[in-house]
Amino acid sequence: MISVQNISKHYGPVKAVDGVSFEVAEGETVALLGTSGCGKTTTLKMINRLIEPTAGELFIDGKNVKDQPAELLRRSIGYVLQNTGLFPHYTIEENIGVVPSLLKWDKQKTRQRTLELLEKLHLPQDVLKQYPSQLSGGQQQRVGLARALVADAPVLLMDEPFGALDNITRTKIQEEFKQLDELKRKTIIMVTHDVQEAFTLADRICLMHKGKIVQIGTPQQLLFHPAIDFVKQFLEGQRLQLELASVKVTDLWDNFSDQPGEDAESETADITIWEAFRLFTNGRTSVTFSRANERKKIDFSALMLAFQQYQEQQTA
Amino acid sequence: MNQQQTLWQFMQQQSDKLLTQTLEHIGLTFISLLLAIAVGVPLGIFISRRRSFAGSILGVAGVLQTIPSIALLGFMIPMLGIGAKPAIAALLIYALLPVIRNTYTGITGVDPSIKEAAQAMGMSKSDILRKVELPLAMPVILAGIRTAAVINVGVATLASFIAAGGLGEFIFGGISLNNSNMILAGAIPAALLAILFDVSLARVQKLNVKKLAAASKALVVIFILLAGFYLAPAAYGSKLLAGFTPEFMGRQDGDLGLKEKYGLKIRTLVISDAVMYKAAYQKRLDVISGYSTDGRLKAFNLVTLQDDRAIFPPYYAAPLVSDNALKKFPLLEQTLNLLSGHINDSVMTELNYRTDYLHETPEKVARDFLVKEGLFRPSRQGNDGTVRIGSKIFGEQYILAEMYRMLIEGNTNYAVSTKTGLGGTKICFDALTNNQIDFYPEYTGTGLLVMLQPDQQTLNSLGSNRDKTYNYVKSEFYEKYRLHWLKPIGFNNSYALMMRQQQAAALHIKTISDLKRFLDNK
């Protein structure tokens, strides 16, 4: 869907982005991760031509982005900014309606679509007549998302979309974000410097350093098969948490001893271990997981043992 | 003239003029403001795009604004003549800086992430300007327009110097006539206008962004309507165009008398005497109100029209001396009287011409004249007390003061100090009565109309009779103020209507009555 081919952006001697290439498949979510100043934002902005690359080519759906006027290109790409970038002089309704009005939608259609998004994003209808300054940070961010989604652009670019929120609100919105079916169909590139966020939300992670890509791969690949030491060091501080958040119960399936579960109720094995932990609350000692037709009944210590074995296998 | 007249009575009596002047004032302010917006806002936008030009453009606008207003008006005359055009251009220049600067600051001050969001959503550059940058910058831009409006209300008072009308006509007329009611009748409305515009624009500025967009559009319409006031036709048309000073306009022995006694109907502009003569010479004006001994009369080839119905009282110059001084300096009176009879109108005009137009120093002109007349004696360097001479702030008075100095120093043992340039009549007179000076040259007509202000009946009885006026003023001054009028010097520096020599000859106009006949002849 998106093909980035050897793009660079130089500001005089500063190589903000230096020969970066990657592909993003349709419907995939890729996170651009890295320390401050490594070129994430610059890379992202070259995709919708807010920044013109010094060298290299960019294709969306096989078409070079330079083949159409930047304005038209941008109307087909959703964009979410860190500090929302909502127009302070527009009501929420008008803010969401900016792209539809550029696309000359009729009022009825815009209105309908706006209401639909409000509902999906858990925003009350009264916000429509309000101005951004009257909303909380979390609500503003949701409106920012609604504005990017309203025209149903197939591609969504996000620059630290949750960066300005407090921890609790961020986790909540990230959670909703994952659940949003609207997003599941979209090809998403998001910039973040929050490792946790990248691991939670992205299918693949593109780790950058000093304008170059260090490694691009799934969370597990980065965790267990780091390309160079830098990757390992980068993830070291939060390794356990990241592993728990990225390894799934299905990944451990073969490490469980065969104890066919007999409970009537079973849980899907397609959840992370972190999520599985939550099932063991309220005095539950064992949980029956199901994968395809198989069922296995597992207690907490069996889960931890299997996870330990998995870690050893991966790094071996 | 009635001293007891209140401001309110004055305003009622002059309500026609007051209304016209106020409308002209508003019109001038807003025409120039509109132009400043039309020029300044695009320039501000331009430099917010090309920041490298910002310094130089703001710099030029800043320098223009520091030019003193009178000087700026002066510069405009050779290029744009007199009247509305140069006044509007000058006002435009003053209004430009705040408009450009605030547009620039307003636009560059818009949060970059908002601009980026607009861009990222696919808005075109002009969309971003119209829908994002300008609306968000509007409060700042309005603040600039507000500043410009207030500046313009102030500067527009000076428009009356170059015949562009406005409340300055009352203000400056009042100052030269020493008529506080007239000053206030101009100054108060001007101040009120400034406050009104300031407060209402401040209101608009504080509206929320949504209403602001509508309000800004409404403002433009309102500004255009207000600007239209200026075009409201005021005077009647006529074959010739007159330019009178604000002072002349307000005097019984000026425009009022011309209307009353001659029934003169001429299209009239109000203009400062600094540019009036030249404007007549350049054929921008046909008839002007001048002083009969003004040097420019000669310089610009103008002739005075005969005052055949005697509305201009005689303005014979004579030294006005305090009683003290005559007692303290026994030789003073006879010394000052030495000059009497030596200077007639055309001699004085010639002398004025040499200082005002050839830029010779008053001292040289005075000395040359005394030498020629055989009155000059070298200074005796005496130290028998110091005589203090005062003078008003124009060339003729400087020359007379110099002559008196030389006469006193040459004929007596008194020393002399001169306090020249004591502003107008009022200042000289006050200096004399408060014993700051010993004498100064004054004119009988001024003494009569400005100081004594007798009733109409007395005025009628004096008419334009030179001796009657002199005697009346002399005795009244002694009675009221203990001041002495010495012998008249000889020349009569009265008001006069003037025309270009050539035109007057061609139209056979010699007297004011001729002028009226010509104008009435359709």
Ligand SMILES: Nc1ncnc2c1ncn2[C@@H]1O[C@H](COP(=O)(O)OP(=O)(O)OP(=O)(O)O)[C@@H](O)[C@H]1O
């Ligand atoms: N307009 C510019 N002129 C010069 N240097 C720039 C410009 N924009 C970015 N840079 C430099 O390019 C590098 C990459 O910037 P970029 O904004 O892409 O970083 P980032 O990874 O998004 O960082 P952060 O996490 O802090 O947002 C930085 O070193 C930055 O200083």
Ligand SMILES: [Mg+2]
């Ligand atoms: Mg960034």
